[in-house]
Structure formats: C-alpha cells, structure tokens
Amino acid sequence: MKLESKIPEGPIAEKWTKHKFNLKLVNPANKRKYDVIVVGTGLAGASAAASLGELGYNVKAFCFQDSPRRAHSIAAQGGINAAKNYQNDGDSIFRLFYDTIKGGDYRAREGNVFRLAEVSVSIIDQCVAQGVPFAREYGGLLANRSFGGAQVSRTFYARGQTGQQLLLGAYSALNRQIANGKVKMYNRTEMLDVVVVDGKARGIITRDLVTGKIEAHSAHAVLLCTGGYGNVFYLSTNAKGSNVTAAWRAHKKGAFFGNPCFTQIHPTCIPVSGDHQSKLTLMSESLRNDGRVWVPKAAMKGLKAKEAVNIKEEDRDYFLERRYPSFGNLVPRDVASRNAKYVCDEGRGVGPTGLAVFLDFADAIKRDGRKVIEQKYGNLFDMYMQITGDNPYEVPMMIFPAVHYTMGGLWVDYNLMTTVPGLYALGEANFSDHGANRLGASALMQGLADGYFVVPYTIGDYLATIGWTDKVSTDHPAFKQAIEEVNGRVNRLMSIKGSKPVDQFHRELGLTMWEYCGMSRSEEGLKKAKKKIQDLRAEFWTNVNILGSANELNPELEKAGRVADFLELGELMVDDALNRAESCGGHFREESATPDGEAMRKDDEYAYVAAWEYTGDNQPEVLHKEELKFENVKLTQRSYK
Amino acid sequence: MKWFIDLFTSTLGRKALMALTGLFLVLFLAVHLAGNLQLLKDDGGRAFNIYAEFMSTNPLIQTVSKGNFAFILLHIAMSVYLTIKNRQARGPEGYAITSGKSSAWTSRNMGILGTLVLVFLVIHLKDFYGQMHFGQMEIVEYEGESYRNIYATVSYWFDKEWYVAVYVFCMAAVGFHLWHGFTSAFQTLGWSHPKYNPVINFVGKAFAVVVPALFALIPIWMYLN
Amino acid sequence: MKITLKIWRQKGTNDKGSFKTYKMDHASPDMSFLEMLDVLNNDLVRKGEEPVAFDHDCREGICGMCSLYINGRPHGPLQTTTCQLHMRSFSDGETITIEPWRAKAFPIIKDLVVDRTAFDRIQQAGGYVSVNTGGVPDANEIPVPKKIADEAMDAAQCIGCGACVAACKNASAMLFVSAKVSQFALLPQGQPERMERAEKMVARMDAEGFGACTNTRACEAECPKGIKITNIARMNREYFAAMLTNYEVEAGAGGD
Structure with a gap:
C-alpha cells in the first residue's frame, strides 16, 4: 500500500484554501442522515464533536472519565500559540510555520504545519467568543507572552490553566450540542475496538465501565481523539487513565502508526520520591528563565536540598551554562533533559534516588528580590512545596525530566484520515504536526485546530463521497464478531488469576522503556528492551491478577486492558527507535552524535515519516516510508552552543 | 403567573422569602426595642403604658402587626420546608464524621436557634401580647385618659428569677440567630459588593450583639430594682 | 509510618455499604494520599481481596475527578484536591476515615466512586x-x-x-x-x-x-x-x- 499524504499542489499559503474549495460538500438537508462517532473529549474530541453537531451531523461522543470535562487537555498549563501578531513584534503565519517545522527538527509535513499556523488565528477568536477568560492587558485587549524560547510573543494564556479554560470552552460548546440533541454523550465508556467492514471504518465496540456491558455503535465515520501514549513509560505527566487502547485497536485493524518512538521529555518535573510514585508532576518550563540548573562537581549521592545551600560556588557545576554558553539554562527541552540524564549517569545526581538536579533561584532572589520571584512563580513554588515539603525560596528545587507528550501517533493524511477510510485521528492521537519535537504551547493549538477547523471540512468530503446509505448496522456479522472478540479478550484477562497486580507489570514496562527507549537510545539497549518487553508481555498473559468481575465497575480490569496494549506498543516504539539510526528532536540515538555528544540528524537517510503496518500477532510490523519534502524551509542542524 | 410560582418554589426563591421576612423581623426587633427601652424610665411605667396602648389600638400598627405574624409564620414554614429538603438532599446515608472546621457553628444551627426563638416567642406572646389583648388588665389613669397597665404585668414576670434567666438565655439565642441571619439575608438576596460588604458585616454583627443585649438588660435591670 | 484506614465499601448503587478497617504499616510521608491507596490496593490484590474503587485521573489537581471525604472534610485537611494531599499531613498511628461524597444527586456507584x-x-x-x-x-x-x-x-x-x-x-x-x-x-x-x-x-x-x-x-x-x-x-x-x-x-x- 502506498502512503498518500494528499497534500494539495500549489504554493504553501494557498494549499488549504484551495483544498477546502476542492472538498466535496454534504447538502445541509442530508447532514442529519449521517452518524459520526467521536472517541475522547479532550480539546480535539470536544471541539470536533461540538462543531460536527453544529453542522447537523448526528454525533455520538465517548469518554472513559466520569465527565467529558476531565480529559487530560485540562492539565496543560502554559498557553496556546497563535500567529495573531497582536504585539507587532514580527510574528506571522509563516514565522509560526517556520518555527514549528524547525522546532520539530524537520520531521513534520510542511503542508500540515502551515495549515496549523494558518488556522491558529481563528482558534483564539473562537475561544474568546465562547467566553474563555484569557489574560488581558489594562486596556482590555488580550495579553501575550513569549514561551519556550520563542523570539516573538504569540502565546495566549489564562493564568497557569490555559488547557483547563480552553477545554471548558470546548466542553461548553459540546454541552450545547448535547442539550440540542445533536450529540449523544457516553460517559465512563471506553472504546475497545473499531469495526471495519469492506475496508471502511463502520463503528466501534465499547465497554460501559459501570455495568461492564459490551456494546456496538455504528456510524459513517469514526474520529479518534484519544490523546497520546506517554503512559507506556508508566511514570509520565499524563493522567493515570491516559492510554493507547483506542489508537492501538485501530492500528491492529489497519491504521498505520506514525513515528511511534518520538517522545517528548520535559526537563522540569518533580523527581520521583520512591517506589510508590504513580505519576510525575510538571512544572512550567518558564522556571528556567530565572532558575539555574546545577549539580555538585563531585558525586554526592543523597545530597539534600537543605545541604546544597552550603556547597561552595566553585564546587558547583552549572552544566547547561557551561556547555551552552549562549543559550544557557534556556536550551530546548530535549537538550536540557538529556544533559540532566548525563550528569546523573555520571553519578552526580542529587536527592535520595540520585536522579535529580538542582534548579536554584538563590541568585534570582538576590537579584530581583523575593517579591518579584513570588509574583512570577508563586503558584509553582507553592505546588512544589506541597508535593515535596521543601521551600524553594530557601533551598534549591530538585527537578528531573519526565515523559510529557508523544509526537508519534496514528498516521494520517492531510484530511486527518488514517489508512483506514472513514477512520480519523485528531490531536495528540495523530502523528502529524510536531515532527520529532513539539514546541511549547503548540499542543493546545493543534488539538483545537484539528477539531474546530480541519475535520469539519475534511470529513464532509468523505461522507459526501460514500453517501448516507453506505452505513452498516450493528446487526452486521462483523459487529457481532467484534463484540465476541472483545468479550473474549475481557474474559481471558479475568481468567488468568495469576499473582501479580496490573500496576506491577506496568511499572516494569515503564522502567524498561525509560531505561532503553527514553532520553537516550542505543542499538544495544533497544535490542535488550525488545526482548524484555516480549518476556514481560508473555508473563502478563499468564500471571496478572484481576479481582472482582467483568460486569461491574472494575478499575483493575480497565488498567489491565490498557497495559496489555502498552505491552504491544512498547515493542513497536523500540522497533521504530531501532530503525531510526539518527538523532532528531526528542529521539537521540547514541550512535548518531557529533564528537562533543550533540545530536546529529541524517537528512539523506531519515527525512521520512516511519509509518508502521500491523500484520498479525507476534509478526514483525512492516515499515512504510512517507518522504518529507521541504520546499519552503532550509534544513539546518540545530545548535545552541 | 407561572413565573411567579416558579420563582417562589425554587430554592433561590424560597431562600429569598426567608431573607425578606427575616429582614422585616429585624426591623420589627428594632422598633420593639425602642418601645421596651421605656421600661427603663423611672416613671412607674407611665411612658411604657402609653406606648403600649398606642401600639395595640392604632389601626395602622395593628395591620403591620398582623403582617408581622404572617411573616413569622412564613419564615417558619419556609425554614421547615427547606430543612426537610436539605436533609433529603444529603441522600440516604449521612457522613460518619464531619469535622465542622469549615463553617461557623451559628450558621449550621440556625434551625436549633430558630426553634429556641420560637419557644420564647410562644411564652412571650402568651404572657404579654395575650395578656394585653385578651386578658384581664388593671386600668391606670394618666391625665384623665385610662390605660391598661401592662407595666404591672411586665414587673410581675420580671420579678421572678427563673423568668429573667429564661428571657436572657433566649435573647442569647436571638443574638446568635441574628449573628448569622442578618448578613446571610443580604447574601441570599444578592446584595453583595466588595465595597459595602464590610459595612453590612459590621452592622449585622453589631445589631446581633447590641439589640439582644439591650433586650436582655431590661429584665435584669427591672429585677435588680 | 503506620496508619489505620476506615474505608466505606459498597458493592453497587443499591447495595448496603459499611466501613471496613485496614492496617497499613509501610506508608511513607512523601506519598500522595492516592498513592497510599494504590499501595493498599496492590496489597489487597496480592492477598486476593478486591481493591477499593476510587475516582482519580490527572493527579495534579486540575481534572476534578478525585474526591474522597477524609476525616470529615472533602479532599482532607488541606484546601486542595485529594491527589495533591500528601501523607505528611497525617501523623504516625492516625486512624483515617474515608467516605464517598454524600448527596442524593451523587449516587454511589461503588465504594468511594460517585456519579456526578x-x-x-x-x-x-x-x-x-x-x-x-x-x-x-x-x-x-x-x-x-x-x-x-x-x-x-x-x-x-x-x-x-x-x-x-x-x-x-x-x-x-x-x-x-x-x-x-x-x-x-x-x-x-x-x-x-x-x-x-x-x-x-x-x-x-x-x-x-x-x-x-x-x-x-x-x-x-x-x-x-x-x-x-x-x-x-x-x-x-x-x-x-x-x-x-x-x-x-x-x-x-x-x-x-
């Protein structure tokens, strides 16, 4: 099968406009004859479900949480980028496009990224109209800040809760459609399979998490807006429930998986405090604007923050400032993360686990006064104090990188359709816009762009093409069979009755992934990881213990299903990382580095999207390459020296 | 009329009735106190008797008084209804432990305080209002006009130690009821503004202390004299 | 630290619930409250007892999914969400009572999980x-x-x-x-x-x-x-x- 990205011909700035004109339209009177399923109610899902409902389609929306408002988009702190150029500081659609392509280390499609930058301006308008209380200046106009090292101030924000406010905006639009009867909402319902008949996605199989009932839902198209798979690492900044199941089930039904190994690791998270750790908490990277990152020059494992204040200046190694004199503590996320790992590998990490570095505000407080620092970071300092018990005004913070976002995801074309016709992937669930590394404040932008302004156009083309009569009812044998398969899988999990809790498998998988497929990857390590994951998967299916029954609320069963899929995805990530013998963005291959240890991209060999095709259980997946063409930007190696 | 029924059968509407009647009763208390303070005059009850005669015969005052009774009944009826509804809202099972750290005692116990006030009201009405309106009264004459000597009734009761004690105790209940109720009424009616809230709070708390204290002072004073 | 937990257990909406007492002797002050419950649950699974169902998701205080009425207060002793509460807010040897949100409009689904x-x-x-x-x-x-x-x-x-x-x-x-x-x-x-x-x-x-x-x-x-x-x-x-x-x-x- 040949991958067709369907990027329209023509100058980059005209592609989307031209494409929109060329897309077929569904007659307004016919829209009510089409059913669309939306899985997930984060920024992408809620905005898509609401927009499609407004257009007149019949939408069924699903979320596993108790309310659509809980989706993990809600946790995004920093902001949302848009090329509004309200600050008159030289921003433009082209600049946002350029920054995103470059930030993604030239592994994203030009066409998609330009469209993202183009619709970014409409997103802000939309959100303001919904009543999202963005930060404002005294004159009543919207405030902006520069985020993540951007040269222009294009980030819109609502305190440190931008994701929350944007999601609640989309949730309110969704609620309006639920009230209007255009969207039917299924809370506490998890998608466990997608049904494909005659090569087209026709519906999904779900489990009601309260009653355990397995049900079939049919539709003309299915949208997966199910977020990223960072929880394959067990510890991540994702919500506990975030999972890959919907995407993975789709993958096994024919949707290719794009660049699965591209993971973003965020440098400023609160370190692990012990074996009980269940998740990692991110602190805004704005902290690096004033905090200085250091470790002792000599190994001092177990060093406490309280003792650090006594360490003399000459015994400290401000390693980011030393290695990157021009960018210092403000190097990109992946560089900061990797260097923290290196010093910890050298044994110079601090804290009880030795897996932490200091982020010190003593100099900033001396320079600006405590008050200024409090104004800038007060809420973050409070949060840190609450979690760790240390006071960052008096002792340095301890930070360590954590998995934060997955750039990889289901492969989609320009229309956001996967390789299965009628099956779409939006937001973090797709691979499309961030290449090998995502810029700060771009995730919210992409989720809403896909849901509000891309899919409502592109889905019409597909629906108009197939026609409203082309729908399969849930009585079709394929649905019956899918229900049986899902039931069989649930029963199989319940009947193992082994001795280990699900969490333990998940934690072991996470450790393997973090060790060998995390910040720094090598052929040797990846091969080791592959074997370990296979063994762990085999053990899981013989030794996991799930108590309770399948026909009631059973969180252990939910977790088990998700971990089972992570155990398969993990191996594909390792395969992808093995295949990509270059360093780019968040993916660092030790074999592909400059003599002084910096990442080295190999554009002649790897300027492609790796799209993996599932071919059967325990069969190697087949790699398809989508070559990336760069006509509007010049490829350069990143340097922060 | 549907909107009217909807308004006053909603939780907010019912609460507004509580607040409005409550505020009216607050006004009533102030007026009542002004009259009672005449008991402190050292004139053998003359000023008080003249005042009482006026109050019980003036048609306008009598109309307002009927309204006052109606408001008291409405205030009680609403509170009973809302209390039952609020209990039901908790659901079939209550909490095993509640810490009580997050709210003031008075605010949680307006029902108990209100019941105490009601008990007081019954005694009070029977002994004074009932006596004045329906009982056998001694008649006194001031400047040729005859007045019912309610002062004598008051001194009769306020000479009894236990009666004074009950009266003072009930005034404390009134005080606590007002401590929460006064400001709460403003909040319920939506009369909240950062500029004026401190004033409402101050007046409310001061009223809750001063008015019941003055009411309580009278029997104590009369008992001691 | 050692703690005793009194937790409301209820099979389903229409079943009768009751408190069950659990002892835990290896809680750490650095654990979040929910991590303490994770540890309890994994212990229960190993012992073959059904784990306690409770709602949670983001564990960073923003999704609003976690609940729990702890020692007579929603989200426990601090004015924060339960997921941001840490065991250092409790003392060694303390008995902690955990109940679900109680409201007619929030029927209990199971144990500590309610329908909001x-x-x-x-x-x-x-x-x-x-x-x-x-x-x-x-x-x-x-x-x-x-x-x-x-x-x-x-x-x-x-x-x-x-x-x-x-x-x-x-x-x-x-x-x-x-x-x-x-x-x-x-x-x-x-x-x-x-x-x-x-x-x-x-x-x-x-x-x-x-x-x-x-x-x-x-x-x-x-x-x-x-x-x-x-x-x-x-x-x-x-x-x-x-x-x-x-x-x-x-x-x-x-x-x-």
Whole structure:
C-alpha cells in the first residue's frame, strides 16, 4: 500500500484554501442522515464533536472519565500559540510555520504545519467568543507572552490553566450540542475496538465501565481523539487513565502508526520520591528563565536540598551554562533533559534516588528580590512545596525530566484520515504536526485546530463521497464478531488469576522503556528492551491478577486492558527507535552524535515519516516510508552552543 | 403567573422569602426595642403604658402587626420546608464524621436557634401580647385618659428569677440567630459588593450583639430594682 | 509510618455499604494520599481481596475527578484536591476515615466512586455561550477590562469536583452553579443569554435534588480552587433579575 499524504499542489499559503474549495460538500438537508462517532473529549474530541453537531451531523461522543470535562487537555498549563501578531513584534503565519517545522527538527509535513499556523488565528477568536477568560492587558485587549524560547510573543494564556479554560470552552460548546440533541454523550465508556467492514471504518465496540456491558455503535465515520501514549513509560505527566487502547485497536485493524518512538521529555518535573510514585508532576518550563540548573562537581549521592545551600560556588557545576554558553539554562527541552540524564549517569545526581538536579533561584532572589520571584512563580513554588515539603525560596528545587507528550501517533493524511477510510485521528492521537519535537504551547493549538477547523471540512468530503446509505448496522456479522472478540479478550484477562497486580507489570514496562527507549537510545539497549518487553508481555498473559468481575465497575480490569496494549506498543516504539539510526528532536540515538555528544540528524537517510503496518500477532510490523519534502524551509542542524 | 410560582418554589426563591421576612423581623426587633427601652424610665411605667396602648389600638400598627405574624409564620414554614429538603438532599446515608472546621457553628444551627426563638416567642406572646389583648388588665389613669397597665404585668414576670434567666438565655439565642441571619439575608438576596460588604458585616454583627443585649438588660435591670 | 484506614465499601448503587478497617504499616510521608491507596490496593490484590474503587485521573489537581471525604472534610485537611494531599499531613498511628461524597444527586456507584453527571446536566442547561464554530468576531474586537477578565477567571477555575456539595450540610451545588453563571455574567460574550442562563441552570440544579444554600460558607472554605461565595450572591442577583424581568418574545413565523 502506498502512503498518500494528499497534500494539495500549489504554493504553501494557498494549499488549504484551495483544498477546502476542492472538498466535496454534504447538502445541509442530508447532514442529519449521517452518524459520526467521536472517541475522547479532550480539546480535539470536544471541539470536533461540538462543531460536527453544529453542522447537523448526528454525533455520538465517548469518554472513559466520569465527565467529558476531565480529559487530560485540562492539565496543560502554559498557553496556546497563535500567529495573531497582536504585539507587532514580527510574528506571522509563516514565522509560526517556520518555527514549528524547525522546532520539530524537520520531521513534520510542511503542508500540515502551515495549515496549523494558518488556522491558529481563528482558534483564539473562537475561544474568546465562547467566553474563555484569557489574560488581558489594562486596556482590555488580550495579553501575550513569549514561551519556550520563542523570539516573538504569540502565546495566549489564562493564568497557569490555559488547557483547563480552553477545554471548558470546548466542553461548553459540546454541552450545547448535547442539550440540542445533536450529540449523544457516553460517559465512563471506553472504546475497545473499531469495526471495519469492506475496508471502511463502520463503528466501534465499547465497554460501559459501570455495568461492564459490551456494546456496538455504528456510524459513517469514526474520529479518534484519544490523546497520546506517554503512559507506556508508566511514570509520565499524563493522567493515570491516559492510554493507547483506542489508537492501538485501530492500528491492529489497519491504521498505520506514525513515528511511534518520538517522545517528548520535559526537563522540569518533580523527581520521583520512591517506589510508590504513580505519576510525575510538571512544572512550567518558564522556571528556567530565572532558575539555574546545577549539580555538585563531585558525586554526592543523597545530597539534600537543605545541604546544597552550603556547597561552595566553585564546587558547583552549572552544566547547561557551561556547555551552552549562549543559550544557557534556556536550551530546548530535549537538550536540557538529556544533559540532566548525563550528569546523573555520571553519578552526580542529587536527592535520595540520585536522579535529580538542582534548579536554584538563590541568585534570582538576590537579584530581583523575593517579591518579584513570588509574583512570577508563586503558584509553582507553592505546588512544589506541597508535593515535596521543601521551600524553594530557601533551598534549591530538585527537578528531573519526565515523559510529557508523544509526537508519534496514528498516521494520517492531510484530511486527518488514517489508512483506514472513514477512520480519523485528531490531536495528540495523530502523528502529524510536531515532527520529532513539539514546541511549547503548540499542543493546545493543534488539538483545537484539528477539531474546530480541519475535520469539519475534511470529513464532509468523505461522507459526501460514500453517501448516507453506505452505513452498516450493528446487526452486521462483523459487529457481532467484534463484540465476541472483545468479550473474549475481557474474559481471558479475568481468567488468568495469576499473582501479580496490573500496576506491577506496568511499572516494569515503564522502567524498561525509560531505561532503553527514553532520553537516550542505543542499538544495544533497544535490542535488550525488545526482548524484555516480549518476556514481560508473555508473563502478563499468564500471571496478572484481576479481582472482582467483568460486569461491574472494575478499575483493575480497565488498567489491565490498557497495559496489555502498552505491552504491544512498547515493542513497536523500540522497533521504530531501532530503525531510526539518527538523532532528531526528542529521539537521540547514541550512535548518531557529533564528537562533543550533540545530536546529529541524517537528512539523506531519515527525512521520512516511519509509518508502521500491523500484520498479525507476534509478526514483525512492516515499515512504510512517507518522504518529507521541504520546499519552503532550509534544513539546518540545530545548535545552541 | 407561572413565573411567579416558579420563582417562589425554587430554592433561590424560597431562600429569598426567608431573607425578606427575616429582614422585616429585624426591623420589627428594632422598633420593639425602642418601645421596651421605656421600661427603663423611672416613671412607674407611665411612658411604657402609653406606648403600649398606642401600639395595640392604632389601626395602622395593628395591620403591620398582623403582617408581622404572617411573616413569622412564613419564615417558619419556609425554614421547615427547606430543612426537610436539605436533609433529603444529603441522600440516604449521612457522613460518619464531619469535622465542622469549615463553617461557623451559628450558621449550621440556625434551625436549633430558630426553634429556641420560637419557644420564647410562644411564652412571650402568651404572657404579654395575650395578656394585653385578651386578658384581664388593671386600668391606670394618666391625665384623665385610662390605660391598661401592662407595666404591672411586665414587673410581675420580671420579678421572678427563673423568668429573667429564661428571657436572657433566649435573647442569647436571638443574638446568635441574628449573628448569622442578618448578613446571610443580604447574601441570599444578592446584595453583595466588595465595597459595602464590610459595612453590612459590621452592622449585622453589631445589631446581633447590641439589640439582644439591650433586650436582655431590661429584665435584669427591672429585677435588680 | 503506620496508619489505620476506615474505608466505606459498597458493592453497587443499591447495595448496603459499611466501613471496613485496614492496617497499613509501610506508608511513607512523601506519598500522595492516592498513592497510599494504590499501595493498599496492590496489597489487597496480592492477598486476593478486591481493591477499593476510587475516582482519580490527572493527579495534579486540575481534572476534578478525585474526591474522597477524609476525616470529615472533602479532599482532607488541606484546601486542595485529594491527589495533591500528601501523607505528611497525617501523623504516625492516625486512624483515617474515608467516605464517598454524600448527596442524593451523587449516587454511589461503588465504594468511594460517585456519579456526578448531575453537574454535566446543569452545564448542559445553559453553561455555554451559543456560538457556532467559525464566523466569530476578531478576539480583540471587544475589549474586556482586565479586572472583569480576572474576576471571570477566578470563577472559571472551578474544576467541578463536587467538594462544595460534599462540604455543604445541605448538599447544595450553588457554588458550582454560580461559578459558571458568574463567569458568563461578567464577560461581554455572556450577555445575550445572561437571563435565560441563570433561569435554566438554577431550575436544573433544583431538579437534580441539590439542597438550598444556607450561607454556612463551608463550600468556600473547602473549595480546592478557592471559588468565593460572592459568586453565589451574583447568581442570586442574576436569577431574581431574570425571573422578575425576563419575558418571552414571540417571533413572527415565516420569512423564507
């Protein structure tokens, strides 16, 4: 099968406009004859479900949480980028496009990224109209800040809760459609399979998490807006429930998986405090604007923050400032993360686990006064104090990188359709816009762009093409069979009755992934990881213990299903990382580095999207390459020296 | 009329009735106190008797008084209804432990305080209002006009130690009821503004202390004299 | 640290529940409260006992999914969400009582998990601005005074966890409802539907069976996001104004 990205011909700035004109339209009177399923109610899902409902389609929306408002988009702190150029500081659609392509280390499609930058301006308008209380200046106009090292101030924000406010905006639009009867909402319902008949996605199989009932839902198209798979690492900044199941089930039904190994690791998270750790908490990277990152020059494992204040200046190694004199503590996320790992590998990490570095505000407080620092970071300092018990005004913070976002995801074309016709992937669930590394404040932008302004156009083309009569009812044998398969899988999990809790498998998988497929990857390590994951998967299916029954609320069963899929995805990530013998963005291959240890991209060999095709259980997946063409930007190696 | 029924059968509407009647009763208390303070005059009850005669015969005052009774009944009826509804809202099972750290005692116990006030009201009405309106009264004459000597009734009761004690105790209940109720009424009616809230709070708390204290002072004073 | 846990166990909505006591002797002060429950659950699985069901998701205090009434207070002793509560807030040897949110409108699903969809239905009744995607004015077309935007943001921070209902002796949802009514009453974008919104959301709130507000301010004291009861006063104003002045306009039919 040949991958067709369907990027329209023509100058980059005209592609989307031209494409929109060329897309077929569904007659307004016919829209009510089409059913669309939306899985997930984060920024992408809620905005898509609401927009499609407004257009007149019949939408069924699903979320596993108790309310659509809980989706993990809600946790995004920093902001949302848009090329509004309200600050008159030289921003433009082209600049946002350029920054995103470059930030993604030239592994994203030009066409998609330009469209993202183009619709970014409409997103802000939309959100303001919904009543999202963005930060404002005294004159009543919207405030902006520069985020993540951007040269222009294009980030819109609502305190440190931008994701929350944007999601609640989309949730309110969704609620309006639920009230209007255009969207039917299924809370506490998890998608466990997608049904494909005659090569087209026709519906999904779900489990009601309260009653355990397995049900079939049919539709003309299915949208997966199910977020990223960072929880394959067990510890991540994702919500506990975030999972890959919907995407993975789709993958096994024919949707290719794009660049699965591209993971973003965020440098400023609160370190692990012990074996009980269940998740990692991110602190805004704005902290690096004033905090200085250091470790002792000599190994001092177990060093406490309280003792650090006594360490003399000459015994400290401000390693980011030393290695990157021009960018210092403000190097990109992946560089900061990797260097923290290196010093910890050298044994110079601090804290009880030795897996932490200091982020010190003593100099900033001396320079600006405590008050200024409090104004800038007060809420973050409070949060840190609450979690760790240390006071960052008096002792340095301890930070360590954590998995934060997955750039990889289901492969989609320009229309956001996967390789299965009628099956779409939006937001973090797709691979499309961030290449090998995502810029700060771009995730919210992409989720809403896909849901509000891309899919409502592109889905019409597909629906108009197939026609409203082309729908399969849930009585079709394929649905019956899918229900049986899902039931069989649930029963199989319940009947193992082994001795280990699900969490333990998940934690072991996470450790393997973090060790060998995390910040720094090598052929040797990846091969080791592959074997370990296979063994762990085999053990899981013989030794996991799930108590309770399948026909009631059973969180252990939910977790088990998700971990089972992570155990398969993990191996594909390792395969992808093995295949990509270059360093780019968040993916660092030790074999592909400059003599002084910096990442080295190999554009002649790897300027492609790796799209993996599932071919059967325990069969190697087949790699398809989508070559990336760069006509509007010049490829350069990143340097922060 | 549907909107009217909807308004006053909603939780907010019912609460507004509580607040409005409550505020009216607050006004009533102030007026009542002004009259009672005449008991402190050292004139053998003359000023008080003249005042009482006026109050019980003036048609306008009598109309307002009927309204006052109606408001008291409405205030009680609403509170009973809302209390039952609020209990039901908790659901079939209550909490095993509640810490009580997050709210003031008075605010949680307006029902108990209100019941105490009601008990007081019954005694009070029977002994004074009932006596004045329906009982056998001694008649006194001031400047040729005859007045019912309610002062004598008051001194009769306020000479009894236990009666004074009950009266003072009930005034404390009134005080606590007002401590929460006064400001709460403003909040319920939506009369909240950062500029004026401190004033409402101050007046409310001061009223809750001063008015019941003055009411309580009278029997104590009369008992001691 | 060693602790004793008294946890409400209930099989399903219509089953009878009761407290069960569990001893834990290896809790660490650095654990979050939910991590302590994770450890308990994994111990239970190893022992072949069914783990305790509780709601949680983001574990960073923003999704509003975690609940738990701990030692007589929603989200425990600190004014934060349960997921942000750490064991160092408890003392060694302490007995900790954990109950679900209790409200008629929040029926128990299992153990400590309750059904909060009543909140969704209240939002569906009017917690939105009726704009379709696209065709909206430029974001800077309508200036919003910073103060108003900040006040709206204060209200908009509500995470919908239901601690206000749990804390209130009347199981009243007014803090939750008023937060949304307030946000839109303040912003210019909320003006066109201001009256209908207050009417409909209050009516839905009552229909869901939440209690009336008696201004105890327990909700405000326990709200993990510090939502103020001035929002309730504003909702009351909005509601009375709407009920007393708002009227239906009959639009003429036809025109096409």
